[in-house]
Amino acid sequence: MTDKPVKPEDLRSRKWFNNPDDPEMTALYLERYLNYGLTMEELAERKPIIGIAQTGSDLSPCNRHHMELAKRVRDGITAAGGTCIEFPVHPIQETGKRPTAMLDRNLAYLSCVESLYGYPIDGVVLMIGCDKTTPALLMAAATVNIPAIALSVGPMLNGWHKGERTGSGTIVWKARELLAAGEIDDRGFMELVATSTPSVGYCNTMGTATTMNSLAEALGMQLPGSAAIPAPYRERGQMAYRTGGRIVDMVWENLRPSDVMTREAFENAVAVCSALGGSTNAPIHLNAVARHLGVELNNDDWTRIGHDVPLLTNLQPAGEYLGEDYHRAGGVPAVVGELMAADMLPNPGALTVNGKSIGENCGDRRSISPDVIRSVDTAMLPSAGFLNMTGNLFDSAILKTSVISKEFRDRYLSNPDDPEAFEGNVVVFDGPEDFHHRIDDPATGVTENSVLVMRGAGPKGYPGAAEVVNMRPSAELLKRGVHSLPCIGDGRQSGTSGSPSILNASPEAADGGNLALLRDGDRIRIDLTKARVDVLLDDAELAERQQALEADGGYRSPPSQTPWQAIFREKVEPLAEGMVLRGAPEFRDVAGKDTPRNNH
Ligand SMILES: CC(C)(O)[C@@H](O)C(=O)O
Numbered sequence: 001m002t003d004k005p006v007k008p009e010d011l012r013s014r015k016w017f018n019n020p021d022d023p024e025m026t027a028l029y030l031e032r033y034l035n036y037g038l039t040m041e042e043l044a045e046r047k048p049i050i051g052i053a054q055t056g057s058d059l060s061p062c063n064r065h066h067m068e069l070a071k072r073v074r075d076g077i078t079a080a081g082g083t084c085i086e087f088p089v090h091p092i093q094e095t096g097k098r099p100t101a102m103l104d105r106n107l108a109y110l111s112c113v114e115s116l117y118g119y120p121i122d123g124v125v126l127m128i129g130c131d132k133t134t135p136a137l138l139m140a141a142a143t144v145n146i147p148a149i150a151l152s153v154g155p156m157l158n159g160w161h162k163g164e165r166t167g168s169g170t171i172v173w174k175a176r177e178l179l180a181a182g183e184i185d186d187r188g189f190m191e192l193v194a195t196s197t198p199s200v201g202y203c204n205t206m207g208t209a210t211t212m213n214s215l216a217e218a219l220g221m222q223l224p225g226s227a228a229i230p231a232p233y234r235e236r237g238q239m240a241y242r243t244g245g246r247i248v249d250m251v252w253e254n255l256r257p258s259d260v261m262t263r264e265a266f267e268n269a270v271a272v273c274s275a276l277g278g279s280t281n282a283p284i285h286l287n288a289v290a291r292h293l294g295v296e297l298n299n300d301d302w303t304r305i306g307h308d309v310p311l312l313t314n315l316q317p318a319g320e321y322l323g324e325d326y327h328r329a330g331g332v333p334a335v336v337g338e339l340m341a342a343d344m345l346p347n348p349g350a351l352t353v354n355g356k357s358i359g360e361n362c363g364d365r366r367s368i369s370p371d372v373i374r375s376v377d378t379a380m381l382p383s384a385g386f387l388n389m390t391g392n393l394f395d396s397a398i399l400k401t402s403v404i405s406k407e408f409r410d411r412y413l414s415n416p417d418d419p420e421a422f423e424g425n426v427v428v429f430d431g432p433e434d435f436h437h438r439i440d441d442p443a444t445g446v447t448e449n450s451v452l453v454m455r456g457a458g459p460k461g462y463p464g465a466a467e468v469v470n471m472r473p474s475a476e477l478l479k480r481g482v483h484s485l486p487c488i489g490d491g492r493q494s495g496t497s498g499s500p501s502i503l504n505a506s507p508e509a510a511d512g513g514n515l516a517l518l519r520d521g522d523r524i525r526i527d528l529t530k531a532r533v534d535v536l537l538d539d540a541e542l543a544e545r546q547q548a549l550e551a552d553g554g555y556r557s558p559p560s561q562t563p564w565q566a567i568f569r570e571k572v573e574p575l576a577e578g579m580v581l582r583g584a585p586e587f588r589d590v591a592g593k594d595t596p597r598n599n600h
Helices: 023-034 040-044 066-079 102-118 133-144 170-180 186-194 208-218 234-253 263-276 282-293 299-306 323-328 331-341 358-362 406-412 431-438 475-479 539-551 563-571
Strands: 049-054 083-088 123-128 148-152 159-161 164-166 386-391 396-400 422-430 450-455 487-489 502-506 523-527 532-535
Touching (some): 023 040, 049 066, 049 102, 066 083, 066 123, 066 148, 102 133, 102 563, 123 133, 133 148, 133 208, 133 282, 148 234, 170 186, 208 331, 263 299, 263 331, 282 299, 299 386, 299 396, 331 358, 431 450, 450 523
Parallel strands (some): 049 083, 049 123, 123 148, 386 532, 422 450, 450 487, 487 502
Antiparallel strands (some): 159 164, 386 396, 396 502, 422 523, 523 532
């Protein structure tokens, strides 16, 4: 933020719409924006041009309600003296896009950078929601670094089935088990799953969407209280109006993403993520946003800052409640306030988009429903953050400790004075097709002592790093009451899954990672107290297998099916480093450096 407020003559948009040095080009730029009824007063005089980065469309049902909310955003912008220009962002729907919406995060990022940089935009409202839309837009705002504020579309209303809450995503994994165990049929599966999505909005569970929207608020990029409001509630429209008004002031204050998303803000977000029981996708996305700002943030930080933070939020999949309950309990401000009461928010002084610090915004906020958002004294778990696992199979992989069963936690994690490591036999699958084909075949040899491994599911291998490491035990084990087995993978897992998996393994099998060397029957040791995963093979055996793999042409991935898949594979970095495009983070503060050249 500069001490000097921006004056109308400094507005970036005036280089297009009111450039006294170049009247010819000014006329050219202006005339097309006049052609749908905008006036000279709105475009060329003292009003900031505010972009609305619209992620809602029929292809993106979780964000679709933004098409309605944008009307209230416009009202807020206009009332505050700005002019609105709404533009589409490449659609991303986690549950709809094949082979994975993750492939499109960087595509949406790239296109949004071009829109923000190449057009006359002074400030932008980022219409965030379904998983990848949030990081894509924050990454773009980070690169371009014009004033930006985020607005969540909000979670769906709570789902209900026979008097019980059914959470989106989370119910799918349960329904899969019921189907495999023969307790429901296909129609029962469909009906049960559909109960979890009763309205517009994104997942009502603490899946990746609610996590990322909450963290956008914890980072300071949304107005306080914005993230948790359910999509259909009246407060959502009111928040849209206020968000539209605030961005106009932010332009005059020159309050930019780099002022808000500082190292201190990321540390706060890491702590809040643990208190929420947030998704394992959060480290990927926040590491990516940080890289685009030039802020240091890595998976070790997530363990160092986050691991000892307690679980305060009793939301599925780590708990029992859903989005409406979260909002009524006070949402992000209550979580932050409870952390602050115990001196557990790393940086209360971090600035937010309303011009106040997060401490000023939330310091006196407390939970209104003490069972839904707990105090530190009544926490669901004393430590709930991620463990950054390492070993001889990968350099980094994320384990969400808040979903480890009590039995497993007591035995393998909570007793560092008498550490015990878990050992099991590997059953390895090359992608989800292989898994679904073989998991129930007795010849595969899955037992209660198995460790299920999925490879070929990372950024280069899949391509895009799909949410396919949700592996259930075999039907035979499910019928015997074994509901989960340790899982490891170089792909991702849905944030709505309560399965304690070791995910996002980097480097992936398709990028020289040692998961490619595993064979069925290998013995694996998982030592949670040391945060290590090792296959019990000596270096000579691993080297021999590596040679054999190379001689055979290396780990095989399916061919790229589209041009973007091929470009993505060539450019993408590992999940542990945010899965960004190589070279892209070098472009920083691009709007601050210069204005793009004229086009005619
Ligand atoms: C439920 C989904 C689609 O898997 C995702 O939103 C997540 O939580 O990771």
